[in-house]
Amino acid sequence: MALDWSIPVTTDWMKTQEVHEPSMQYAKDIYKVASRMPKDFTALEIGGAWGFSTLAILSSGAKRLETVDPNVMAECHNEAEANGFTNHVWNVVRSEQYWNEKDGKFDLIYVDGSHLYDDVYNDLFKAWERLKPNGVMLVDDWEHKNNIKAEGETSEYGVSLACWEFWKDKVSEVKSVGIDGRVLWFKK
Numbered sequence: 295m296a297l298d299w300s301i302p303v304t305t306d307w308m309k310t311q312e313v314h315e316p317s318m319q320y321a322k323d324i325y326k327v328a329s330r331m332p333k334d335f336t337a338l339e340i341g342g343a344w345g346f347s348t349l350a351i352l353s354s355g356a357k358r359l360e361t362v363d364p365n366v367m368a369e370c371h372n373e374a375e376a377n378g379f380t381n382h383v384w385n386v387v388r389s390e391q392y393w394n395e396k397d398g399k400f401d402l403i404y405v406d407g408s409h410l411y412d413d414v415y416n417d418l419f420k421a422w423e424r425l426k427p428n429g430v431m432l433v434d435d436w437e438h439k440n441n442i443k444a445e446g447e448t449s450e451y452g453v454s455l456a457c458w459e460f461w462k463d464k465v466s467e468v469k470s471v472g473i474d475g476r477v478l479w480f481k482k
Contacts, residue, residue: 299325301349305376307369311344320434321346323475324404327432328354331402338362338400338424340389340417341407342370347434351404352379360385360400362392362407389413393420401426406434411452418460425482428469433457433478 301321303312311317324347328337334357342348342361348370351359360383361370374382385392389407393416403421407413421431433453457478461468470481 299329299353301346302353302377305369305373308345308373311346317344317346320476321350323477324350324432324434325354326474327430327477327479328356328402331355331430335401336399337402337404338398338421339370339404339406340392340421341405342384343368343406345369345373347404347406348382349373349377349379351402352377352382356402357381358383360398362387362389364388389417389420393417399424399426399429401429402432403429404432404434409453411456414453414456415459418456419463422460422464422467422480422482427482429482431480431482433480434476 299322301308301318303309328351331354333355335355337351337356337359339347339351339359339361342363343365348359348361352374358381362385363370364387366386371382371384385396403425405414405417405421407417418431418433425431461471467482468480472479
């Protein structure tokens, strides 16, 4: 896989987004990690929203990508279809419903759904259960400025705390951990 990959810009939506360099770089970070997966890996994405992560994962060689996002206005599936990816399945549900109703193991799981502490904590632990041996779990927004507030304030973000608690609890099961750009990853 070429490391100079760029997100495909084929839709009017993505054309409006291509000038947003942080989003384009974030997609490259996901692609960089996903492109190191063995050929024809299976993937699950918690939070597809605008389609950046969807396209990065599909472009890196996923033979199948399931996306979980309750927002019916999300662009993830439109972007996948517009770029010829027929191996994308969109589950229009919240992640806790998905975890309760669906089975399956994955080689790669990307967690970028709700950023509330309880939701992230649940997503990380449930994703780890669904990760195959040698699989990789990616997390976004672990270093987002909204994770930290001034003393006495409450943050709406809980990603960094949930990641820390996950790591503390699962350290004996994690083969390796790393950071590529904005993406934190754990290998099982």
